[in-house]
Amino acid sequence: GAGVSQTPSNKVTEKGKYxxxxxxxxxxxxxxxxxxxxxxxxxxxxxxxxxxxxxDDSGLPNxxxxxxxPEGSVSTLKIQRTERGDSAVYLCASSLTGGMLDTExxxxxxxxxxxx
Amino acid sequence: AQSxxxxxxxxxxxxxxxxxxxxNYSYGATPYLFWYVQSPGQGLQLLLKYFSGDTLVQGIKGxxxxxxxxxxxxxxxxxxxxxxxAAEYFCAGGSGGYQKVTFxxxxxxxxxx
Numbered sequence: 001g002a003g004v005s006q007t008p009s010n011k012v013t014e015k016g017k018y019x020x021x022x023x024x025x026x027x028x029x030x031x032x033x034x035x036x037x038x039x040x041x042x043x044x045x046x047x048x049x050x051x052x053x054x055x056d057d058s059g060l061p062n063x064x065x066x067x068x069x070p071e072g073s074v075s076t077l078k079i080q081r082t083e084r085g086d087s088a089v090y091l092c093a094s095s096l097t098g099g100m101l102d103t104e105x106x107x108x109x110x111x112x113x114x115x116x
Numbered sequence: 117a118q119s120x121x122x123x124x125x126x127x128x129x130x131x132x133x134x135x136x137x138x139x140n141y142s143y144g145a146t147p148y149l150f151w152y153v154q155s156p157g158q159g160l161q162l163l164l165k166y167f168s169g170d171t172l173v174q175g176i177k178g179x180x181x182x183x184x185x186x187x188x189x190x191x192x193x194x195x196x197x198x199x200x201x202a203a204e205y206f207c208a209g210g211s212g213g214y215q216k217v218t219f220x221x222x223x224x225x226x227x228x229x
Contacts, residue, residue, distance in 0.1 A: 042206050045216045100215060
């Protein structure tokens, strides 16, 4: 596709369940980011991949959150034992090389996660 | 802490009027500064970026921003607003060595006829 694709666009889950959110970056982009945007807030950094490895995971709030990018393209954000406070829009972005300070990052439209 | 602050939550301007959205930053070294726009149903889009050099930065869609070190500000401007500019605008910043940006809380722009 031409842009960053995130699936599903909406996800409703029950408290305590496990969820996976998928991000398909722009083809050839080596850098991939996950951000979380709560209602009325700006996006909050979660994790940054360069290729297959997590270059910076300092934004993951706790060990219930985990992300992978096994082949350096698609990434999955995994949330265990979901809590109502996890409800937010999860945004993915990719950039061609380096990171988003040096090269333009392109954002997907996000996955709206609602934990009930 | 390194951060950006957007003091205005919501701004309303008339179509054709000029626009200035405020952003203040708190970074020790010269920061990377950005403005992004988020329209309903659209992903965040980069409007412009500053890192050293000319303090007046031109962006897409007729926007510009000026870096003022003395005021720790990076305000976004547009001389004449169009109805299609109605959106939420985020200022963001980052510093060397960390390839991530920190976003402000956003300013929602309403454009009235």
